[in-house]
Amino acid sequence: MRKAYFKAKDNTNKIAFPMILDYFEDLEKANKDFEHISSDETLKYQEMAFNNVLDYARENNKFYGKRIQNLTFSELDQIPLLLKEDIRGEKNLIQCVPDKQIGQLHLTSGTTGKPTYISYTLADQFIYDLLPQYNGLFPFGSEDVVGIALPYEFALPALGFQRLFQFVFGSMVLSLGKGGYMAPVDKALDLLKEYQPSVITTTPSYAALLYDEAVSLGFDPKDFKIERFILTGEGCSFNFRKQLEDKWNCKMTFFYGSTEIGLIAKECIAQNGYHICEGHVFVEILDKNGKTAPDGEMGDIVVSTLLREGMPMIRYNTEDKGFTSEEKCDCGCGMKKLFLFGRERDQIHLEDGKFPPLVLENVLLKSKLITLWYQFIIENHELTVRCEKQRHKISDNEVITEIKKLFKDNFGINCEVEITNDIPKHKGKNQRVFYKK
The missing domain is CATH 3.40.50.12780 (ANL, N-terminal domain)
Structure with a gap:
């Protein structure tokens, strides 16, 4: 050739x-x-x-x-x-x-x-x-x-x-x-x-x-x-x-x-x-x-x-x-x-500073209690993490406590955590960051 x-x-x-x-x-x-x-x-x-x-x-x-x-x-x-x-x-x-x-x-x-x-x-x-x-x-x-x-x-x-x-x-x-x-x-x-x-x-x-x-x-x-x-x-x-x-x-x-x-x-x-x-x-x-x-x-x-x-x-x-x-x-x-x-332009602006989404993702996925499917919801410069937990017997409270600790210890961020089973799994580019007005 x-x-x-x-x-x-x-x-x-x-x-x-x-x-x-x-x-x-x-x-x-x-x-x-x-x-x-x-x-x-x-x-x-x-x-x-x-x-x-x-x-x-x-x-x-x-x-x-x-x-x-x-x-x-x-x-x-x-x-x-x-x-x-x-x-x-x-x-x-x-x-x-x-x-x-x-x-x-x-x-x-x-x-x-x-x-x-x-x-x-x-x-x-x-x-x-x-x-x-x-x-x-x-x-x-x-x-x-x-x-x-x-x-x-x-x-x-x-x-x-x-x-x-x-x-x-x-x-x-x-x-x-x-x-x-x-x-x-x-x-x-x-x-x-x-x-x-x-x-x-x-x-x-x-x-x-x-x-x-x-x-x-x-x-x-x-x-x-x-x-x-x-x-x-x-x-x-x-x-x-x-x-x-x-x-x-x-x-x-x-x-x-x-x-x-x-x-x-x-x-x-x-x-x-x-x-x-x-x-x-x-x-x-x-x-x-x-x-x-x-x-x-x-x-x-x-x-x-x-x-x-x-x-x-x-x-x-x-x-x-x-x-x-x-x-x-x-x-x-x-x-x-x-x-x-x-x-x-893709950086997430929070009260605690600006953060690249993949840096936040890297820390979030230190948790072995959740799947790879998650969303970051931003409202009034505050962060809510929506995620799916793994299919083993763990309580929602265990997951929420671990994720809050990860974000606080690594970034000083006080976030909210929502456990859900309805995160869309798109075949196209997966949007993971959403801003609420």
């Missing part, structure tokens, strides 16, 4: 970045892989790739032409940030090819108001997305059967993962979907039993729902012999993940990406931060003044695509918070690490 990518450079009228294909062909000839080259080599590649993108966008898009002018990678901080509101509802604003060259159109999920349209050429999908390979982060092959339990409608992730596993690793793919009309949960579980996939990629909440449904239908989830879950699409805390691992009896690693950008970063088996996929993207962390934050300092995550010709994203503000680290990882991967902390 790699040779097919490299042959594409012979048709330079259809390939936007032939120099990139040359680079990865030379890397392969030198028997090197991108995950283990030096940081100096990585930076040299990223400078070359970024300048290619700037030249390409300047030549093919008026909006970018005005923004970029004659700036280069060394003058990156002079290029204005690309914001979500810039591209929302503007399907041609940053598109660099005519519509007839678009092979796939995606819409972002969860967007209120006008949608965000993201255009991919066939080269984006079948050459550039698949060109830099990270075999340590994705240790899979043709012997693997992979279940993709993500939505195939509108958004990118399901089709992106399907291309990755089919065309790079040669794996068999089970297109499970995510509980829609043509993908009911019971049929998905039948497929899991019949084909025994070694890998499942899905959201944390759907992994929890699949487990609950498996138990209720008489399946023993541990009999599926799944070796790895790749969790994406929504955040979850470490304790949420740990409980899922115990239930499914396998390792689970996080994947960070978006429809706008595609692949950004992937957690390795060491489960200690995401490795930035530096062959695909250049990541900046900016402080409150818009300056580059030092290594280890929290800031806004700004991402630029290095391998996108249909709709390149140049200095796109993800609105996520995080920090980077160049510490060496036990897995041996040399790519820089990224640590995520969610979005500023």
Whole structure:
């Protein structure tokens, strides 16, 4: 498959970045892989790739032409940030090819108001997305059967993962979907039993729902012999993940990406931060003044695509918070690490301060008396925790006392606790924070 990518450079009228294909062909000839080259080599590649993108966008898009002018990678901080509101509802604003060259159109999920349209050429999908390979982060092959339990409608992730596993690793793919009309949960579980996939990629909440449904239908989830879950699409805390691992009896690693950008970063088996996929993207962390934050300092995550010709994203503000680290990882991967902390606007504002929802979740799920299904209800800056208790013989008072103590001891928060059995188990993105007016 790699040779097919490299042959594409012979048709330079259809390939936007032939120099990139040359680079990865030379890397392969030198028997090197991108995950283990030096940081100096990585930076040299990223400078070359970024300048290619700037030249390409300047030549093919008026909006970018005005923004970029004659700036280069060394003058990156002079290029204005690309914001979500810039591209929302503007399907041609940053598109660099005519519509007839678009092979796939995606819409972002969860967007209120006008949608965000993201255009991919066939080269984006079948050459550039698949060109830099990270075999340590994705240790899979043709012997693997992979279940993709993500939505195939509108958004990118399901089709992106399907291309990755089919065309790079040669794996068999089970297109499970995510509980829609043509993908009911019971049929998905039948497929899991019949084909025994070694890998499942899905959201944390759907992994929890699949487990609950498996138990209720008489399946023993541990009999599926799944070796790895790749969790994406929504955040979850470490304790949420740990409980899922115990239930499914396998390792689970996080994947960070978006429809706008595609692949950004992937957690390795060491489960200690995401490795930035530096062959695909250049990541900046900016402080409150818009300056580059030092290594280890929290800031806004700004991402630029290095391998996108249909709709390149140049200095796109993800609105996520995080920090980077160049510490060496036990897995041996040399790519820089990224640590995520969610979005500023998603923080819960209480009388006792501001708290990221996943930090509260992590402490809540220290309790072994409740299930993974809960809600945070906020009213007048006060917190009520709605949760389900486990099915063993414990009183409501035991659960309430334990949770109140957890929040008081860890955050100084005086919360109310409501025990219930009617928390909705959505197949889509699971909303867990609700504000009462």
